[in-house]
Amino acid sequence: MKQEQVGIKTPEFVSLQFQLAGLGSRATGFIIDQLILLVVNALIIISLIILFTGEMDLLAYAGTDSLLLGLTIVGLFIINSGYFIALEYFSGGRTIGKRIVGIRAIQENGHSLTLLSSFIRNFLRIVDNLPAGYFLGIMMIYFHPTHKRIGDLVAGTIVVHERKAKRKKKLSPIEKEIIEKGLTKDDFTIDEWALQSLSQKDWNLINTYSNRLMQLPTNERSELTLQMAGLLFPKLGLEIAGKSHLDLENTLLVLYLILKEEWAYEL
Structure with missing residues (x-):
């Protein structure tokens, strides 16, 4: 019997509950991605034909040079394989189609895809496509x-529905403080490798820090801030020296805002 929910215990011993993405949502996302690639491929081919033949003549292009034709195919x-690998790795397991449908690919331990797992699951689309039409x-x-x-079996991945963050009717003190400061998660960019080096434990630390911050007097607030920066900044390749x-x-x-999007799910 197929499961619609799957429970995952992370290496940090945190239990997460995910809703599995079934055939319908996965097929819809894949069709959207294929339509996007169809347009991209058509534009590339048309551009190459006009560039090398001076006119829109596919037969003339095919007969120009076998090496050129081979390079085009390769x-x-x-491009078609790299589309899935790159987007899933750099966009948290989401291609454009997956993002539209509201699903994402993750590792079985609940973490984001690594470059290797993304490569394996997408390279094996060749096998999943057998004998034709993605039948297998x-x-x-x-x-x-x-x-x-x-591809999921070999790479150790699953595809799940996106989980929405909790919506609070009333803003917490730290949320009010963030709004007053005008801070957003786009104020600085964290490299993907650095983001993946942070764990549930790090999220718990930054979450506790952020929610305690407004309750502390100025001197304790500064001391706690310095301690947290000392713990987290080295993992992100950020410097502490010279900063107020x-x-x-x-x-x-x-x-806190960046990690909240990754970890603060409604279970």
Whole structure:
């Protein structure tokens, strides 16, 4: 019997509950991605034909140079494969199609995809496409207990529905402080490798810090800020020297906003 919910215990011993994405939502996302790639491929081919033949003549282009034709085929394969690998790695397991549908690919331990896991699950689309029309992949997703295709089995990944962050009717003190400061999660960019180095434990630390901050007197607030920066900044490749307590505090609050989007889910 297929599961619609899956419970995951992270390496930090935190239990998370996810709703699995089934065949319908995964197929919809994949079709959207294929339509996008179809347009991109068509534009590339048309541009190359006009560039090398001076007119819109596919037969003339195919007959110009076998090496050129081979390079075109290889290039399109790299673009089509790279689309899935790059977007899933850099966008938290979401291609454009997945983002529109509201699903994402994650590792079985609940963490974001690594570059290797993204490469494996997408490279094995070749196998899932056998014998044609993605037949094997469709059958695997439909019949597998956790809706996995071959690529998911080998890469150790699952596809789940996005979980929305909790909505609070009343703003907390720290949320009011962040709004008053005019801070947003886009105020600085964290490299993907650095973001993945942070764990649930780090989120718990920054969450506790942020919610305690407004209750502390100025001297204790500055001391706690310096301690938190000393713990988290080295993991992110950020420097502490030369920054004021206000700069450190603002950076930590922006980090709070970024991690909140990743970890503060409604279970």
